[in-house]
Amino acid sequence: MKSREEIIEIVQNELTLTNWLSEPIDLYKPIAYTMSMGGKHIRSAITLMACNLYSDNIHLALQPAIGIEVFHNFTLLHDDIMDKAETRRGKPTVHVKWNDNTAILSGDAMLIKAYQLLAKCPPENLSEILSVFSQTAIEVCEGQQYDMNFEHQDTVSEEEYIEMIRLKTAVLLAASLKIGAIIGGATPLQANALYDFGIHIGIAFQLQDDLLDVYGDPTIFGKKIGGDIICNKKTFLLIRALKNANNTQRNKIQHWMTQHPDDPTEKIVQMTSIFNETGVKQACQQRMKEHYNKALLALNKACEVEEKIVHLQKLASELMQREK
Amino acid sequence: MKSREEIIEIVQNELTLTNWLSEPIDLYKPIAYTMSMGGKHIRSAITLMACNLYSDNIHLALQPAIGIEVFHNFTLLHDDIMDKAETRRGKPTVHVKWNDNTAILSGDAMLIKAYQLLAKCPPENLSEILSVFSQTAIEVCEGQQYDMNFEHQDTVSEEEYIEMIRLKTAVLLAASLKIGAIIGGATPLQANALYDFGIHIGIAFQLQDDLLDVYGDPTIFGKKIGGDIICNKKTFLLIRALKNANNTQRNKIQHWMTQHPDDPTEKIVQMTSIFNETGVKQACQQRMKEHYNKALLALNKACEVEEKIVHLQKLASELMQREK
Numbered sequence: 001m002k003s004r005e006e007i008i009e010i011v012q013n014e015l016t017l018t019n020w021l022s023e024p025i026d027l028y029k030p031i032a033y034t035m036s037m038g039g040k041h042i043r044s045a046i047t048l049m050a051c052n053l054y055s056d057n058i059h060l061a062l063q064p065a066i067g068i069e070v071f072h073n074f075t076l077l078h079d080d081i082m083d084k085a086e087t088r089r090g091k092p093t094v095h096v097k098w099n100d101n102t103a104i105l106s107g108d109a110m111l112i113k114a115y116q117l118l119a120k121c122p123p124e125n126l127s128e129i130l131s132v133f134s135q136t137a138i139e140v141c142e143g144q145q146y147d148m149n150f151e152h153q154d155t156v157s158e159e160e161y162i163e164m165i166r167l168k169t170a171v172l173l174a175a176s177l178k179i180g181a182i183i184g185g186a187t188p189l190q191a192n193a194l195y196d197f198g199i200h201i202g203i204a205f206q207l208q209d210d211l212l213d214v215y216g217d218p219t220i221f222g223k224k225i226g227g228d229i230i231c232n233k234k235t236f237l238l239i240r241a242l243k244n245a246n247n248t249q250r251n252k253i254q255h256w257m258t259q260h261p262d263d264p265t266e267k268i269v270q271m272t273s274i275f276n277e278t279g280v281k282q283a284c285q286q287r288m289k290e291h292y293n294k295a296l297l298a299l300n301k302a303c304e305v306e307e308k309i310v311h312l313q314k315l316a317s318e319l320m321q322r323e324k
Numbered sequence: 325m326k327s328r329e330e331i332i333e334i335v336q337n338e339l340t341l342t343n344w345l346s347e348p349i350d351l352y353k354p355i356a357y358t359m360s361m362g363g364k365h366i367r368s369a370i371t372l373m374a375c376n377l378y379s380d381n382i383h384l385a386l387q388p389a390i391g392i393e394v395f396h397n398f399t400l401l402h403d404d405i406m407d408k409a410e411t412r413r414g415k416p417t418v419h420v421k422w423n424d425n426t427a428i429l430s431g432d433a434m435l436i437k438a439y440q441l442l443a444k445c446p447p448e449n450l451s452e453i454l455s456v457f458s459q460t461a462i463e464v465c466e467g468q469q470y471d472m473n474f475e476h477q478d479t480v481s482e483e484e485y486i487e488m489i490r491l492k493t494a495v496l497l498a499a500s501l502k503i504g505a506i507i508g509g510a511t512p513l514q515a516n517a518l519y520d521f522g523i524h525i526g527i528a529f530q531l532q533d534d535l536l537d538v539y540g541d542p543t544i545f546g547k548k549i550g551g552d553i554i555c556n557k558k559t560f561l562l563i564r565a566l567k568n569a570n571n572t573q574r575n576k577i578q579h580w581m582t583q584h585p586d587d588p589t590e591k592i593v594q595m596t597s598i599f600n601e602t603g604v605k606q607a608c609q610q611r612m613k614e615h616y617n618k619a620l621l622a623l624n625k626a627c628e629v630e631e632k633i634v635h636l637q638k639l640a641s642e643l644m645q646r647e648k
Contacts, residue, residue: 027469078432082425101406101472104428108402109465111435116458119451127443127450134440141433145351148425 050180067117074110136175143168170202193302200295226268374504391441398434460499467492494526517626524619550592
């Protein structure tokens, strides 16, 4: 049984050893750049951790795990074009450093590369893994589409929002775990339980993101506080605040949503104060807790050996308590 | 043994029966739109024709054939964004009818969908077919990158150009044939011979495109004559003309390449006249003929039963003589 630190080291070694470059260099340089940007490599790590629950031979899952990492970075690359994001992990995004066309085409090549790496799984698992991966990849696109739609939609319900973050964020974490489990030899029941663990952790993870945007410690968070408030992003907090608000509060929210001041400080202060009045921080923490509990139940179903699941339990707990 | 007409009908029926729509509709509508735009469906047709050389059960190859069609349309969709093309088959392109973001994301979903359809091949062929398909898909991206690079490159050699069209156009035709052959039960030697047939037909096909742009019959061609000349596209004709030209002719070419007149008539007349003087039409026809002959040799190697290869022979011959 390997610790998370050992597994992350295996992933990072493999990422460093992989040669992303080939001809034409203009196609592959942005890929190498993207893959060297760092990040937590959480998806590839949990693929190997899931495999390790059922098998000591986690190297069988290494190439598929890297494939999932490449896929994740592909989605970031294309999302950054769509969102016109200028930086990612403190560095210029590919479409800024190069241009939109390069970012589109290199992203396409990354998606194909992801499939090539996934296909390096044990042959007896190929069909099932491909099926899980493709289904997940399509769902991630659907999640991104819902996310873009929500920007122009007047109202978004809480359940629509949870479904969007399930698709955009949770299913890939869930699929990473399931793919690792399949390669490790899990039963379908175990693999599906681990998938559920990933879904609930993923939803809780995204809700934590919403919380940190407003209530994070600016000295730790790494990004500016209030980014979601500035752009009126329909997060769990805003959706629940609109639901809980009395007329005065609702008018105030709607007023501030029409304002795009050069200095957003006052907008952030006012919106945060309504969030406080309407108790949405607690509501969000409550919802996170529910998903966290469901995640832990699913994890126990996925593997009954307590000393084996401790690493994933610890990871889940840390994700809930993270401050950035 | 099915005729080409029967096979095209099978493909078209399947495309019509396929429901491309799902939720969120904004993601899937552009896919349905793209897939209903028509086109010759040549790639899916030759997949089935190749399968039919070795098996009567061509339905085994139908979903993969549709997958290749979806992939081809995905490349057109993303290429149209990169080339800022406003129409495709007489209709507005997706990024014009919707917007760039929709075109990027729907294209991504189409690439994933293509893999899902490919994966519906017989399970014993899955690993090999995926490997052929992914390798080909990456090469198509490489070809598109070379094509974009050539626009800003001062000189492009004839061999660089042929390599670009091999990647951008020929490998997908070749892979369509090879995938059909594999499903039909061809030996590796036969499948590879059919791949070679596709490579040479593909290169000849693209050279014919270059010729038609200059020497096509405007009443038949469907597009305006001289499009490549207007935008200084480094086609086989231009590359060879620059090679064959004397100093006067070379200066004339280089002069016209700096000109972007509102009325391009004179530029087209002058460039065509240099093409005539330098004999590049014959040179291009000669090169086409070489690839055509190599294609026919490969086809004979792929299947020795003369009455079976007649349909692919006829298709190849028609592609060489096509006027649009």
